[in-house]
Structure formats: structure tokens, C-alpha cells
Amino acid sequence: EPEVTQTPSHQVTQMGQEVILRCVPISNHLYFYWYRQILGQKVEFLVSFYNNEISEKSEIFDDQFSVERPDGSNFTLKIRSTKLEDSAMYFCASSLGQIYEAFFGQGTRLTVV
Amino acid sequence: AQTVTQSQPEMSVQEAETVTLSCTYDTSENNYYLFWYKQPPSRQMILVIRQEAYKQQNATENRFSVNFQKAAKSFSLKISDSQLGDTAMYFCAFMKRATGANSKLTFGKGITLSVRP
Numbered sequence: 001e002p003e004v005t006q007t008p009s010h011q012v013t014q015m016g017q018e019v020i021l022r023c024v025p026i027s028n029h030l031y032f033y034w035y036r037q038i039l040g041q042k043v044e045f046l047v048s049f050y051n052n053e054i055s056e057k058s059e060i061f062d063d064q065f066s067v068e069r070p071d072g073s074n075f076t077l078k079i080r081s082t083k084l085e086d087s088a089m090y091f092c093a094s095s096l097g098q099i100y101e102a103f104f105g106q107g108t109r110l111t112v113v
Numbered sequence: 114a115q116t117v118t119q120s121q122p123e124m125s126v127q128e129a130e131t132v133t134l135s136c137t138y139d140t141s142e143n144n145y146y147l148f149w150y151k152q153p154p155s156r157q158m159i160l161v162i163r164q165e166a167y168k169q170q171n172a173t174e175n176r177f178s179v180n181f182q183k184a185a186k187s188f189s190l191k192i193s194d195s196q197l198g199d200t201a202m203y204f205c206a207f208m209k210r211a212t213g214a215n216s217k218l219t220f221g222k223g224i225t226l227s228v229r230p
Contacts, residue, residue: 031216043158043204043220056217089156098216101148104158 002026006092006105013082013112021077021108023092032075033093033102034067036060043091049075082112115140115207119221126195127229133180134190134224136205144210147181147188148218153201161203164188166210192226200228 005024013019025032034046047057049067057065066078075094079086089109093102116139126132138147149161164172164181171179176193192199205221 033217035218042222043218045217045219048217091158093158095216099146099210101146101160101163102216102218103160104150106155106157109156 004092004094004103004105006090006108008108009106010109011111013110015084015112016081019079019082019110021079021090021092021110023075023077023105024073025075025092025094026096026103027073029094029096029103031055031095031097031102032067032069033095034077035091035093035104036088037091037107038085038088046077046090079110082110084112086110087112115142115145115209115219117205117207117219117221119205119224121224122222123225123227125227125229126192128195128197130195131191131193132195132226134192134203134205134226136188136190136221138186138188138205138207138221140186140207140209142209146208146210147179148206148208149177149179149188149190150204150206150220151199151201152204152223153198158204162190195228197228197230199226201226 007022032049037043047061048055064080089107091107092105095102118137145166147164151159151161162174178191180189202223204223206218
């Protein structure tokens with residue numbers, strides 16, 4: 001069964017460093033998302049991406065964050081200068097269309113020290 | 114804006130028994146979808162069941178069923194014949210049926226379900 005895959009599963013980085021979280025969505029999906037979950041809290045929407053551009057972003061998704069789909073398969077989330085409060089589980093998701101459910105990856109646990 | 118409320122932080126059920134997880138939501142939308150996602154200790158989010166708001170019939174998926182009350186904006190999940198593998202965090206989520214490209218999910222805080230042997 002096709003699945004969304006994320007790498008790495010766990011990343012530790014120093015405050016102020018740049019990180020790139022990678023995702024390979026399901027191949028025929030058209031809509032891509034990043035969500036995050038701070039430990040013990042609910043899952044929060046960060047950004048949605050369609051047709052090679054951001055379709056919506058939350059207030060969390062400030063100028064430190066960016067997304068791109070550089071080669072038609074990978075979908076990346078970059079955090080330019082990490083802060084301690086960026087420590088969270090980051091989930092990538094993809095869906096076939098607007099009315100279809102999102103399929104999630106297994107998540108990347110980001111720890112900023 | 115939509116909100117999803119899961120007021121029970123945790124529940125426990127005996128194996129083979131039935132348990133119901135509550136969820137309420139608030140929206141001014143008329144066309145939307147509701148979901149229950151399961152997050153086991155492995156942390157991956159797995160879709161359990163989905164309900165279209167325009168459908169009056171409650172969705173079922175094997176041992177999982179929902180009680181969707183549109184007027185009351187209530188969407189509870191019933192798990193029958195609970196199994197040890199059902200132990201997980203369960204999230205209720207809302208998605209509006211968008212005309213544009215936006216189909217983001219709004220999640221509740223989740224409920225931790227423990228199935229006792």
C-alpha cells in the first residue's frame with residue numbers, strides 16, 4: 001500500500017541552525033501539507049501546498065519557515081533559524097484532492113537544543 | 114474559524130468491551146467532513162473513519178462506528194470489542210469542503226485511550 005515517508009525520523013539541532021525536513025508524498029497525490037505536534041498538545045496545521053505554491057499557511061508559519069517541492073517527488077519543510085520552541089513532531093501529509101482524506105507520514109521528531 | 118473540542122483527556126476500557134469517545138465541533142460551514150485519526154505509540158497518524166456532513170447515515174468501519182449529530186455538532190466514535198491494539202491517542206478532526214485548494218484539517222486535543230487486558 002502506498003504511503004507517505006518522512007526522513008529523518010529524529011533530528012537534533014542546535015538553536016539557530018537551519019533544518020530541512022523531507023517528505024515523499026504518495027505519488028499521485030496533488031495536495032501536500034505540513035502539521036506539527038508539540039509534545040502533549042494537539043496537531044496544528046502549518047501549511048498547505050498545491051500546484052507548486054502555498055495555498056494556505058497558519059500564523060505559526062512565519063518567515064522562518066519555507067516549503068518547496070524541488071523535484072516533483074520530495075516535499076520539504078525548511079526552518080531557517082531554529083528556536084527552542086520549534087521542538088515538536090512534524091508530520092507531512094498528502095491527499096488526492098480537496099474532498100479526500102489526508103494520509104500522514106510517520107513524522108519527524110525535531111529536538112532543538 | 115472552526116473549533117474541535119474533545120473534553121475527555123483520557124479513557125480506559127476493558128478488552129472486548131465497547132467504548133465511546135466524544136467530540137464536538139463548531140462551524141458555520143454546511144459542507145464539511147469529519148474524521149477520527151488514531152495515533153499509537155509509534156506516533157504515526159492513521160485514519161480510522163470519515164463522515165461526510167451531507168450524509169445522514171453514520172459511517173462504520175468494522176469495529177468502529179460514529180454517531181454523527183449534525184444539529185448538535187457532535188461526532189462520537191464507538192469502538193466495539195476493544196482490542197489491546199486500540200490503545201492509542203484518538204484525534205477528532207474537521208475539514209471544510211473547500212472550493213479552492215484549501216482542505217486543511219483542524220484537530221481536537223485528542224483523547225488517550227487505554228485498553229486493559
